[in-house]
Amino acid sequence: MRKLSNLWWVALVLCGLVLPLLMTNPAYRQIAVYTLIFTACATSWNMFSGYSGYVNLGAGVFYGTGAYSTGLLAEHLHMGGNGTLFWLVPLGGIAAMIIAIPVGLIALRVRRHTFVVITIAIFFVFQLTAINAGWTGGSAGLPLPFIPWQASYYQVPFYYVTLGVLIFAVLLSAGVRRSRFGLQLLAIRDDEDRALGLGVQVAAVKLTGFVMSALVIGMGGAIYAIFQGQIYPQFAFDPIFDITVALMCFFGGFGTLVGPIIGGLILESSQQYLTVTYSNGSLYLILFGVLFLLVILFMPRGIAVYAREYWTRRETKAQADQAALAVGGQS
């Protein structure tokens, strides 16, 4: 039980598959779609930042690029409001990857706090561009083709597409974790110069990880754009997004495979739910804050790490007890 066994993963996917059948309220289905988008983005963010230790607070650049490239492609290709729009999702991801190359080349020249600050600065450059450039529609926003699906059905295709993207993100993250490349990212996190001295081409490895993490986050932005039907620069390039994705990973377990899934599922769904239920007097913000503080207070390294240590302790204790029992039986 120290690592989620395959059975648990299958159960988790099955739950994901049947959830929309049980949950027919469109408001809840909408929460589910957002939760999946954020969980996928958090997983992908963690695949670079969690493994390498380079905390990227400009993930909104990828998200917004995915959203805007989707909107602009739909507009210029004169696409209709139907399921074919989903073909733009991988393209949004690829657009984000292309943008990630120059961004990474600049930001990855520096480390630690400087890296964090640079990513934030680059993020605002993108946001301001989206607000001020003519071809983005400016602050009036960019409309996407309206999809005339029934309100009771509208969320379902989005749900399954996003679930697919999330599964892809988790598989990618697990694959990286098992690869030599992933080991190199972990080595960079622990001591970058030492890794360089052991033959790790750190600059290339870091850039590759950075660009790879852009793929799913860009796809998330693309789904968001189609789902919303209209995107605005301050929401597509949202600083709250940067922070939320990072917080989800810290909450669930920074640098672990399941951490972002736990963090994303709990934080986004509870935030959305609390927003809907206790929107009066911003009570939801207080509840959300309390939940967050409790976890940080009692499980500072995240839920996943805490759980793993808890199980290890229990196993060790059980073994010790058994050993003691055996000794007791002999005497």
Next chain:
Amino acid sequence: MTTLLSAKNVSKAFGGVHALNDCSLDVAQGSITGLIGPNGSGKTTLFNVMTGYVKPDAGSVSFDGNDITGARPNKVFGLGVGRTFQLTRIFARITVLENMLVATQRDESWLRGLTRSKSSPTEVVAAMEWLDFVGLAKLAKLEAGSLSYGQSKLLELAYVLVANPDVILLDEPAGGVNLTLINIIGEKIKALNAQGKTFLIVEHNMEFVMKICDTVTVMHQGQDLVAGTPAEVRANPAVLDAYLGGGEDDDDVEELANG
């Protein structure tokens, strides 16, 4: 004996401080070369220049006939020059075995890392053999951060060795570890040298240096002062002057005079 690794007339200044000043050093193939000198005489800077961590202002570094002046550390390591650090540097939050695996690739391209798994069976076998060699095999599954200082030093030696470099630069292998472990490290170095590995060792422990090194170079104020066998170096009055003139390192002087 042919020269395997050499620095020629290397100079390096940090601001106004001349850490290296026209310094030269030859490491003969198959030798254990010692590098001693008072604190601040530029030993570690010379290491950094030779392994690509610091670019020299002037002079050249060559390895096995190739000019490696200013080459990046990963390139230098790929060619076959391994090193350890004065303050032991291991990867604290991955396991001991994973620490070993980081080094196994040596000059593998980064693209290959994307498509291959973390380890191959042969790499694990090689890694375990070296861990066994330094006596850490039982701790392979442990997170490296939980090792003691001495164990970390042995791990650092092991993961440099797993990449099979031709020459190994050790920065104070005996620093801060107990006498038993110093002797173990000394034995390991001797054993590896017998198998054909070349060593360059910076060390303040004179007894250790005099016992295991074939030749010793003394550095003083960024320059190579004297080079010779341990006996020759010990007898050279300029060496004593360097240590006394350096002032602060009295222990070394006594050891040098007595040892």
